[in-house]
Amino acid sequence: MKKGVKIALVLVVLAVAVVGYFSYRAAIGRKNLQLDVKTAKVTVGDVEAYLSVSATIESQKKKDYYAPQAKVKRVYVKVGDRVKKGDVLVTFETQDYSSQIEQAQIQYENAVLQRDELYAQKKDIEDKIKELDAQISSLEKSNNQDAAKLESLKQQRDNIQPVSIARIKQAENSVKLAKLTLDNAKKAAAQAQDKITADFSGVVTAVNVVEGAMANSMQPAVTVMDLSNLKAVAKLGRFDAAKVSLGQKVILRNGKKSYKGEVSFIEPVASTTMTASGQESTVGVEIKILDKNPDLKVGFDVDADILIGSKTGVVKVPVEAIRQEKDKTSVFVVEQGKAKQKEVQTGLWSDDEVEITSGLTAGETVILNPGLKVTDGAPVRLPFAGGLGRRMQ
Known part of the structure; x- marks a missing residue:
């Protein structure tokens, strides 16, 4: 073989090698430019927001029972006891109001009697004055006046002392005061609390009274729940x-x-x-x-x-797929090995899922947590078998 032919063959082989090398490098470069991304499928299902x-x-039912200003006679319960409606919880030493009521009743009746006697006395005197005035007027009109009798009648008239308005007012005030005293005695007796009973069945959760000590009316004596x-x-x-x-x-x-x-x-x-x-x-x-x-x-x-x-039966994606910017909400879907940005409208949000009301259809593949490197048209690579990424449940 001639020397020139050999040189030509060597040059051809070198050219093929160089082209192959640079083609290989370009392929490696393109592969390295692809972004590894995690993905999920757009699905149809339910979204719940909490x-x-x-x-x-x-x-749900609790009552604080307050005690009167009285000495505690006996405590029947302790914390943790179960009680039924009507059970006695605490008893107190209270004074006997019957004698006070009886005394107030007598004073009231005496005051009424004295007032009524004064009313009757006033009426008798007024009637007597009217009678004397009539007799005096009749004698003064008579032609045969009996001067001695007329003088006697006038003397009787002048000697009569009418019941004063002040005495009447005093008697009426005495009745009012006696009635108030009686009412207060009855009220005190009615309000006298000698025991605490449970209004409903439950458990005693607090006891703040001690036998033999004065009860503190400012805090609950017993609490039942x-x-x-x-x-x-x-x-x-x-x-x-x-x-x-x-x-x-x-x-x-x-x-x-x-x-x-x-x-x-x-x-x-x-x-x-x-x-x-x-x-x-x-x-x-x-x-x-x-x-x-x-x-x-x-x-x-x-x-x-x-x-x-x-929401039920709605299109949804994971929250991680959503990119929110000032003027739009979008996701990146994978189409033919490239990221494609799509603007979407969202509905109900849960902690991990978002309802998509427009912009996506079920079955599309969305990129999760798209960083700033993921841009519209960027080549991406799915690291999982089949290229489908994870499927949202």
């Missing part, structure tokens, strides 16, 4: 309170255990409470616990998830 708050367990019917009470700020309504379903969680409930009462007005950050206006919300005999104690703090919205 408001998570903290709540405290309380009894119905521990078979419990509720959870939460305090909500104005934004959260606006999302809650009567009848909403609630899931209460205490550790690994959960209980069903529903919103049963919402306070009509807000109250101001002190927090670490200052004053805060809150609205109390009561949650009725529907489960029988829940393993909960009054005073426990529990987590309450209030169902504030639900």
